[in-house]
Amino acid sequence: MVLDKLGDSLKSTLQKIAKSVFVDSKLVDELVKEIQRALLQSDVNVKLVLELTNSIRERALKEEAPAGLTKKEHVVNIVYTELVKFLGEEERQLSFEQKPTKIMLVGLFGSGKTTTAGKLGGYFHKRGKKVALVQLDVWRPAALDQLQQIGKKLSIPVFGKKGEKDPLKIYSEVEAELNKFDLVIVDTAGRDALSEELIEELRKINSTVKPQESLLVISADIGQTAEKQAKAFHETCDVKGVIITKLEGTAKGGGALSACSISGAPVMFIGVGEKLDDIERFNPKGFVGRLLGMGDIEALLEKAKEAISEEEAQDLGKKFLKGDFSLLELYEQMEAMKKMGPLKKVVEMIPGFGQLKMPKEMLDVQEGKLAKWKIAMQSMTKKELEDPEIISSTRIERIAKGSGVAASDIRELIKQYRQSKKLMKHLKNPDQMQRMMKRMGTQGFKMK
Secondary structure (H helix, E strand, C coil), rough: CHHHHHHHHHHHHHHHHCCCCCHHHHHHHHHHHHHHHHHHHCCCCHHHHHHHCCCCCCCCHCCCCCCCCCHHHHHHHHHHHHHHHHHCCCCCCCCCCCCCCEEEEEEECCHHHHHHHHHHHHHHHHHHEEEEEEEECCCCCCCHHHHHHHHHCCCEEEECCCCCCCCCHHHHHHHHHHHCCCCEEEEECCCCCHHHHHHHHHHHHHHHHHEEEEEEEEHHHHHHHHHHHHHHHHHCCCCCCCECCHHCCCCCCHHHHHHHHHHCEEEEEEEEECCCCEECCHHHHHHHHHCCCCCHHHHHHHHHHHHHHHHHHHHHHHHHHHHEEEEEEEEHHHHHHHHCCHHHHHHHHCHHHHHHHCHHHCCCHHHHHHHHHHHHHHHCHHHHHHHHCCCHHHHHHHHHHHHHHHHHHHHHHHHHHHHHHHHHHHHHHHHHHHHHHCCCCCCCCCCC
């Protein structure tokens, strides 16, 4: 997950609340210090951290728990709501009232604008929008080639002109063709710093393209300087939103997220990996939910819609929740989840699961492993597939010889099956699930 260390620190802090006998000023002070430490390690501005934690301390000590919540649950709720407010509170979405809707991406050199143009295009292409990409970076020699390669992978047309050094001329030549699209994403040049030359170029492009949205692309590793950049670009071309890239690989992402939230340009998307579909809408409520191990149901449903049809999901879900699924059904379920992305990322979106200490091997199902398991299943009898509990050591040796798959891989498959059944029993039994949630300190938690 993005900001893994921050999330682990915050989850650990909340678990201390859950294990405590009662809430007093000593516990609140300890909680506040640990939140401060976690945020400062993620490069969040000291002043902002103090403002946030002072608000948490004051509310935790003064407010009475509302009906239906214990004091401990109310303190968890306070941490959640204050962090959401800290990161911008409400999600801001793009509007598609005009056709075509034009989005111009701006930012410094190396921020990942061109890749982000492709990711953003792919995101809306999957959601039924007719998308075009336009390359107006005339300074970087390979910019057009890079965008064309991305466009080819996504089946999205790319407009540009090799050798032309005037971005305004390129746009005027392709403008008429762009009217048939729902969404036009314009990639622009960057520099090593926000120079007068870049400012002038962006002003000219902005007045020619007349985008409905100008979005600033910044790298998460710039930390707290994100606020300064957001303000400077806003003055240049009326930036209304920010896309933060490389958030999966840095501890400084907290600085960029918090800096943008106070700059007047809210974070709208985050880049969470190197693949072209590793982009997510930024929803402060869901993002904080994931950090605290409470899940992000909206993001989970969105991933599911991208990967499999509603009919497939319902069919697999019914079989799985019964707790009496076969090996083949387990395989189908894992294949479906694999389409949604790495299992670790999917699980952390499920409410409550982010705090479960699930076995690492259960979350680390690689493509190669699934392929081996499928081959092994082809050497199993119908009875073995329907009831894997009958698969003894001698049967494992027979399956291994017949499939060419190592006996250790087949044992791992059986282990995965048993762990999945055990987990489903927790989900099927409300009392067990309630006890599990209570241990994690999320019982009765209500997001406002």
